[in-house]
Amino acid sequence: MKAIVCVKQVPDTSGKVAVKPDGTLDRASMQAIINPDDLNAVEAALKLKDESGCQIIVVTMGPPPAMGMLQEVLAMGADQAVLVSGREFGGSDTYATSQILAAAIKKIGVDQDDVIFCGRQAIDGDTAQVGPQIGEKLGLPQVTYAADIHKDGDVITVKRMLEDGYMTIRVKPPCLLTCIKELNTPRFMSVRGIHRAVNSEITVFDYDTLKDDPLIEKTTIGLSGSPTNILTSFTPPQKGAGTMLEGDSQQTCDKLAGILADKHII
Amino acid sequence: MDFGLTKEQEMLKKLAAQFAEEVLEPVAAEVDETHTFNAENFKKMAELGFTGIGVPEEYGGSGGGMAEEIIVVSEFAKKCMASAATLSIHLIAPQTIMEFGTEEQKKKYVPRITSGGELGAFALTEPGAGSDAANVKTTAVYDEATDEYVLNGTKCFISGGSRAGVLVVFASTDPSKGVKGLTAFIIERGMKGFSHGKIENKMGLGGSETAELIFEDCRVPAANVLGKIGKGFNIAMHALDSARIGVGAQAIGLAQGAIDLSVKYMHERVQFGKPIAALQGLQWYVAEMATKTEAAIWLVYYAAYRKDHGLTYNKEAAMCKLNASENARFVTNLALQIHGGYGYMKDYPLERMYRDAKITEIYEGTSEVHKLVISRAVIGR
Numbered sequence: 199m200k201a202i203v204c205v206k207q208v209p210d211t212s213g214k215v216a217v218k219p220d221g222t223l224d225r226a227s228m229q230a231i232i233n234p235d236d237l238n239a240v241e242a243a244l245k246l247k248d249e250s251g252c253q254i255i256v257v258t259m260g261p262p263p264a265m266g267m268l269q270e271v272l273a274m275g276a277d278q279a280v281l282v283s284g285r286e287f288g289g290s291d292t293y294a295t296s297q298i299l300a301a302a303i304k305k306i307g308v309d310q311d312d313v314i315f316c317g318r319q320a321i322d323g324d325t326a327q328v329g330p331q332i333g334e335k336l337g338l339p340q341v342t343y344a345a346d347i348h349k350d351g352d353v354i355t356v357k358r359m360l361e362d363g364y365m366t367i368r369v370k371p372p373c374l375l376t377c378i379k380e381l382n383t384p385r386f387m388s389v390r391g392i393h394r395a396v397n398s399e400i401t402v403f404d405y406d407t408l409k410d411d412p413l414i415e416k417t418t419i420g421l422s423g424s425p426t427n428i429l430t431s432f433t434p435p436q437k438g439a440g441t442m443l444e445g446d447s448q449q450t451c452d453k454l455a456g457i458l459a460d461k462h463i464i
Numbered sequence: 465m466d467f468g469l470t471k472e473q474e475m476l477k478k479l480a481a482q483f484a485e486e487v488l489e490p491v492a493a494e495v496d497e498t499h500t501f502n503a504e505n506f507k508k509m510a511e512l513g514f515t516g517i518g519v520p521e522e523y524g525g526s527g528g529g530m531a532e533e534i535i536v537v538s539e540f541a542k543k544c545m546a547s548a549a550t551l552s553i554h555l556i557a558p559q560t561i562m563e564f565g566t567e568e569q570k571k572k573y574v575p576r577i578t579s580g581g582e583l584g585a586f587a588l589t590e591p592g593a594g595s596d597a598a599n600v601k602t603t604a605v606y607d608e609a610t611d612e613y614v615l616n617g618t619k620c621f622i623s624g625g626s627r628a629g630v631l632v633v634f635a636s637t638d639p640s641k642g643v644k645g646l647t648a649f650i651i652e653r654g655m656k657g658f659s660h661g662k663i664e665n666k667m668g669l670g671g672s673e674t675a676e677l678i679f680e681d682c683r684v685p686a687a688n689v690l691g692k693i694g695k696g697f698n699i700a701m702h703a704l705d706s707a708r709i710g711v712g713a714q715a716i717g718l719a720q721g722a723i724d725l726s727v728k729y730m731h732e733r734v735q736f737g738k739p740i741a742a743l744q745g746l747q748w749y750v751a752e753m754a755t756k757t758e759a760a761i762w763l764v765y766y767a768a769y770r771k772d773h774g775l776t777y778n779k780e781a782a783m784c785k786l787n788a789s790e791n792a793r794f795v796t797n798l799a800l801q802i803h804g805g806y807g808y809m810k811d812y813p814l815e816r817m818y819r820d821a822k823i824t825e826i827y828e829g830t831s832e833v834h835k836l837v838i839s840r841a842v843i844g845r
Contacts, residue, residue: 266471273475387479389513389526396472 199311199371200253201243202303203276204332205236207260207267208322215433223322223431232267235317237384239377242347243315244275244385249349253277257302259287259295265400272395273387279398280306284405289421292323296331297418301411302403303336311352314374318343326376333374335413340374341367345381467762473535476528480539483512484547492544495671496816499663501627502671505547506554507581514551516578518559524575525558530706530768534713538764541717542724545820546671548717550583552710553623553672557584560632560703561650564691573630573650582629582653586707587619587677588700595833597634597697598642602679604635604649612683613637613649615657619677621827626660626675629653632703633677634696646696650688657682668819705778706771707828708785712764715788715824719757722792722799722817726750729803746802753795760788779841786834789824796821 209215209228216224232240243254256271258264259282268279282302290298303314314336316329326342333340345364346357354373358365359380369375387395408414417423441457443450458464469477487505495502509515517533519525533555541548558577561569577584593599602617615635625631631651638645651658661676691699727750730741740746767780796818800807807814825831 269471270475270478273479386483386512387475388511389476389479389517389528389532390521391513392472392475392479393527396470396475 199250199313200255200309201246202306202308202312202314203236203239203243203254203256203271204299204303204314204316204329205240205256205258205267205271206233206317206320206328207231207258207264208233208320211321217431217433230263230267232270233317233320233322235319235321235377235379237317238379238381239315239317239375240271240274240276241382241384242344242375242377243313245347245382246313246349247275255280255306257282257299257306259283259290259298259302268400269392269395269398270387272398273391274385275388275391279400280403281400282403282408286405286416286420289424290419291424291426292325292327292331293425294419294423296328296335297413297423298408299328300332300335301408301413303332304411304413305403305408308336308338308372310372312372313354314338314372316374316376318376318378329374329376336374338372338374339369340376341369342376344375344377347375347377347381469535473531476532477535477539479512480514480536481542483508483514484540484543488540488547489543492546492671493810493813493816495544495546496668497670497810499665499670499673501550501624501673502547503627506550506583509547509551510579510581513579515554515581516558518555519562519574519578523558523562523570524579525562526578529772530709531765531772534709534764534768537710537713538717538720538761541714542721544671545714545718545817546669548714549669549672549823550624552714553586553707554584555710556586556703556707557628557630557632559706560586560648560699561630561690563702564648564699565650568687569650569690573652577630580629583624583627585622585624585628585631586703587622587625587631587633587651588704589619589621591618591620595830597646597700600634600636600646601639602633602635603639604637604647604684606637606686607683610683611686613647613686613689615649615651615679615682615684617679618661619679621664622675622677623672623827624675625677626663626673631677632690632699633679634700635679637693641694643697644694646700647693648690648696648699649684650690651682651684655682655684667822668816669823704828705781708781708834709764709767709771709777711824711828712760712767712781712784712788715785715792715821716757716761716764718792718817718821718824719753719760719788719795722796722814723750723753723757725814726753726799726802729806740802749798749802753798756791757795760784760791763787779838782829782834782837782841785824785828786831786838789821790831792821792824 209225210231216227218224254276255278256276257280319326341356343358344356345359348355443453513526516525537548537552558574576582604613604615633651636645637647657680659678664674733740763784767784770777800814800818803814
């Protein structure tokens, strides 16, 4: 049994979001972090490892600096790391990315009792599409928005968190789960883990490694294989600071009505 | 010449900063106010491997050396000085046992305080023996019949002494010989005749409990003698050299933390219609604080570098501690000034940092003792 975790290095959008004149994100000027939901996926896999002793392989697609992120996941307790990297993969949208990651996961090999974990969505694109697309392309059952995961024998019970409630689903591995922040609290790296991580070999899958997979075609990967075109991206205008009205309900309603009247809204 | 951190050190720094921000900072004011050691956070430090830095993995350690220690300690000190001090002082015990202990002692005691979650402590100071270690009054008398030493005496100002599982304690096996009669012992919590007295009510460093230790006919097996009989002073001085770099790390972290808070506050605080960051008087304060702190950082790193590379570091350890501790007082004073009235309030961390800074000029040797050490190294005796 093993757990495969997909992670993505993203610009930290909690601070100022920088946009280049051509409308694309200025990633170089922003700090690179591990996508937050992906850390929940890593923690879910680590919990499975704590319970079962399974191996954890972490996978990312990105330029070589993404190795630093993989080392951090190794330092948290993952056993192996795979960097999928190549010029041919550059510019991929969610469709092309899932083609490539699905091919990479096939290369790693999905056994009967394996579980693939992904974060729900990345904070740079917020699409929540790559995880589900990987599941489809691998022909695996998928359960998204996992807020609780419980494995009992060969059955995994997943509580999904939806906008208007919860849904509980039972699924058998091999399967793909996408994780949300409510699922767990990601653990820290450890001092010994860091030492092990920097001395670990990271496997690199380039275009040549994956090119024989039917999912990898010039028309299905990279910029040319991406059906999505980004016309522009921009930083939305900052909302002004809100005003908190104090007092009992009669007083606050009176104040609110006064403010709305002043603005000629009522 | 290379001033950069290795990839491993960068990751360690990131981990320590994250731990300090998420785990230590939220309780820093509380542990200071209540004067309590946070055992839960120390356990978390042990689980992540911080408490075993500088000790090989086969003894439950996490590897690394002085450079790794100062990286972690200074990151902790930015957010919670008491936690930084706890770790820094704790590490003296396992590292000293590793340096001077027998293989049996290392295997028996070191894993307990590296990965085992127990606190270590170092007990040299006595009411009448602070800077003057030759005046140690605690005695250790050998009992040939049982092959034990019988310890009697009182130690004071021992950081973590009331909580520690394993302690390195200094006692005189031959009071007629002064420092040459000092011997180091490994003491375990729970040994009959060993107890702690009052917990001191200190000006700062509230989250690090400082205790009086009492030895009343405490029988310690001869197998617990650390190093050789009569060589305790050498062991103490060796441990203190290293500990001084640790205090230097606490002081630079504290100063950096105070600068970070000041810069943030200067951007937020508006007076006369503009952020106070626009006031040249305060800009100059920050320039001075940052420059002196940068210099202090590199002297601490240099001392650590010398230790890790097997070079002499007695002088540099004293210099880095003297300089960094005086800088911590200088910086926290100006940082509090920048914060004005808010800095004086307990709702803000500056007054705590100001109080915490003072101890760095006192413990593990006062500034005056360090000037003695440095002048002897530079001028000669």
